[in-house]
Amino acid sequence: MAIECLVLGAGQDVGKSCVIVKINGKSIMFDCGIHTGYQDHRRYPDFSLISANSGDFTDSLSCIIITHFHLDHIGALPYFTQVCGYNGPIYMTYPTKALAPIMLEDYRKLIFEGREEEKQFSSEDIAECMKKVTAVDLKQTIQVDKDLQIRAYYAGHVIGAAMFYAKVGDSAMVYTGDYNMTADRHLGAAQIDRLQLDLVITESTYATSYRDSKYVREREFLKVVHNCVAGGGKVLIPTFALGRAQELCMILDDYWEKTNLKVPIYFSAGLTLQANMYYKILINWTSQKVKDTYTTRNPFDFKNVCSFDRSLIHAPGPCVLFATPAMISGFSLDVFKLWAPDERNLVTLTGYCGSGTIGRKLMVAKPPTRITLDDNVQLDVRCQIYQLSFSPHTDAKGIMDLVKFLSPKHVILVHGEKPKMVKLKEIIESELEIPCYHPANHETLHIPSTRRIEASASDAFLQSCLCPNFKFLKTDPRQDSELDDDSNNKRKMPQLQVCENRVAQGLLITLQKNQSRKVVTENELIDTIGTEIHEEKFAYCCPIYFPNSESRDISSFHLILFGKLSREFPDLNIQDCEDVIRIQSFVGSFCSKAKCPYRTDVSFQSVLDTVHFCCAWSMGDEELAWRVISTMKNLKLSDRIET
Ligand SMILES: [Zn+2]
Ligand SMILES: [Zn+2]
Ligand SMILES: [Zn+2]
The missing domain is CATH 3.30.310 (TATA-Binding Protein)
Known part of the structure; x- marks a missing residue:
């Protein structure tokens, strides 16, 4: 028995998360993401590897599970269902189902609109695809078919994000998706039951970072923003439409209220305001703190936030602008080009920036400097650049805590960079003694799985289990060594100690008459077969x-x-x-x-x-x-x- 893992995306990389796991004959696709760093076929996972001969994906997969609405986890789903023809079950949480179309539509407009030859899926495709989705609740056990069971757990990464547990027969595993082990402004920390697992597949974006208190980091962010607007500057916050935007909005809105700031905060598109409305509805999926204050005021009812009109790009005076997308391209790039040359302005990088993106270039830039844009145009960057040091991803300590808590038999790292994975793998193997792997894309791993055998036990065996377990404590051999000249030195006897753990030894036998299994003691077996000990x-x-x-x-x-x-x-x-x-x-x-x-x-x-x-x-x-x-x-x- 083995669990087979085929990594189609996010192997030693961040982008197009997609792992096919085959447990006891059932194939599950975890996530179906897109790689925003590529413009060609490489933006999709290579689905042809799933069913090499039949080409029928509905036959090859038992189900698809989507962990959350980020494009690197769901972006390829409409393509897979509407273009590749997958027609089987798809599961995600209610909020993910509600918010995914917004993300997908945002992406479709950005990438495919106006480029007819490039068009991969349409608005109708997104709608048709979402119709095939079954929404699930947290901790609700779903029987996908007679043998396959799945269950979602709170992941705390974005609203609706879930870790998924899957079980077939005696084999079980957890795929974490992206998660956060500490609560933030609007979401609680990840929560999962103690489970018997053969395998945990975990994200490892920040596999080697350790973070301090998030309040310190929030205060730092507010100070930087406040200083900028107080000096007449404009703050550009490139972000995804959902998730980060709402969290930062909450922090700023709250601060604006307390300090009575009158500087406008803008959201770049109507889409994001629509998203804010969803957040208000989905309040049950936020943190306990948000739910507690909800009785007096919905914290997603932002008082100081209004929608942005393109003409405002050139408007004088300070402001804060949330613009999509996060890694700076499309609209956020248009704004960046105009605002970057002014040293009073500020760009806040809110999360992970993939290699090759403008965001990535800014991470290492030290203004005043010049950076090369995609079309080989040089841009003067004199504005300040600030990198948020809080993230909706767990840090290394969080990954270790989760792996230790779940104590699976094997760990696979995905959604991270190879050098960091190598380090984390070493720590997991040395500190937790759990074998750990970090497969590259298109690699297949085989992991032994569990098969439990039911057996009864004889009275004599059970009795032997009750015996206290004695252990000899070692004496220090140096005291008795040949180097010791005092031959009168008494030889030390090993000391006895009673151990907590009890080890019982028995023999597992299969009874011929009904094939039932039983654990017996050695003496019982000898009696049964009527022989003597040799x-x-x-x-x-x-x-x-x-x-x-x-x-x-x-x-x-x-x-x-x-x-x-x-x-x-x-x-x-x-x-x-x-x-x-x-x-x-x-x-x-x-x-x-x-x-x-x-x-x-x-x-x-x-x-x-x-x-x-x-x-x-x-x-x-x-x-x-x-x-x-x-x-x-x-x-x-x-x-x-x-x-
Ligand atoms: Zn994510
Ligand atoms: Zn991700
Ligand atoms: Zn002899």
């Missing part, structure tokens, strides 16, 4: 070079041997009791017989220089026994004894 033992009488052994005290030899073995096998419990050394099933003691049946090697130069140590062990410890014997043979006794 134990095979191996023995060897080991000669050890020990000069003038006749005149030496044999206990000093024991002391040296015990010290040496303790250092050689630090992880094993070595007992030295009444002149018998025991390590697991290995037993060894001084052999005084003149002729021992287990003695095969010839003695050293003289019988007087040789002692024998008789060793016995059972088959399971064969390898260990020969390592112990070789340690004995290499004991250097002569030097110390002669001096």
Whole structure:
């Protein structure tokens, strides 16, 4: 049994999230995003890899799950349903279903409008596509078919964002989508149940960043904006239509109220105001704090925000403008070109900027400077550039907290940059001891999955489970070493301690008459099949070079041997009791017989220089026994004894 993961997008990258997971014969597509960094076919996931031979996607997939309305998670959905012909079930939360058409329409206008040859999907396609979507509630268990179960959990990334749990038979997994482990102004923190999981596929946008308190960072943002407008400057905030825009609007609106600022705050398109209306309706999906204040006032009823008219670009005086899209192109680029040369103005970068975008160039720019626009035009940038340091994505600590909480058997990192993934993978593997992978696009991973077997247990076995679990505490071997000259130093006995964890050993048997399974003790099994215990033992009488052994005290030899073995096998419990050394099933003691049946090697130069140590062990410890014997043979006794 294995879980098969085919990464079609967001493998070692951010953009066009799309992972096909096959669990026990069921194929699920998690997210169906678009890559806004590409203008050609690479903007879509390579769907041809899903069904290499049949070409029928409805047959190949059990369902599609969309985690949230961001384009890198949903942008390719209308193309996949209306152009590629997928006609099976699609699931997303209610808010995602409500808001997705706004995002898709925004994108369609921006990219395809006016470029007939490029047209990939129309407004009608978006509408038709959304009709096929089944909206789900949080924590509602959906039976997709007889075997496949899915459930959504609050992700706290944007309104309606969800992590999805999927279970087929005994195998289960979680796909996180984008999430935030700390609450922000308008959303609560991600929340999920403790689940038994074979696999967690998690985003890793900020895989190596650790953030401090968000209040400090919010205050910093407000100070920068306030200073700019107080100095007569214009603030450009390029953002997606939904999510960030509403959160920042809340922060600014609240601040404007408190400080009685009269500078206008604009939203660039009617679309975003329509989005604000949805936020008012979807108040149940916001944070507890927002819901609590809702009784007196809907915090999405922005008092100081009005819609923007293009003619206002040239209007004098300070203002704040939210303009789409986030990474600066289209309308936000038009405004940027006009405002960037004025040093009083400010551009606020609100989130992740993909490589090749203007936003990315500004992240490293230090004004005054010149940057190259797409069409090789140089632009003077003298305005201030400010990068928001709070983000709707979890930081590294949040990812670690979630992975630790869920403790899956395997972790796959997607939606991030490779060098950061490599570092996070190391931390997950070393600190949490969970195997972790970061596949590239078009790579397929096979992960072992769980199959549970139901078995009854015998009374005797259950009783054996109740026995306290004793553990030997290790004594410090250095105190007993051959370097210690005080031979009167008493050999320390290992101390006993009762452990919390109990280990019970039993045998799983299948009963012939009804194929039922049962766990029994060893004795019960032997009784059942009517036989006796046979134990095979191996023995060897080991000669050890020990000069003038006749005149030496044999206990000093024991002391040296015990010290040496303790250092050689630090992880094993070595007992030295009444002149018998025991390590697991290995037993060894001084052999005084003149002729021992287990003695095969010839003695050293003289019988007087040789002692024998008789060793016995059972088959399971064969390898260990020969390592112990070789340690004995290499004991250097002569030097110390002669001096
Ligand atoms: Zn997102
Ligand atoms: Zn994303
Ligand atoms: Zn012997």
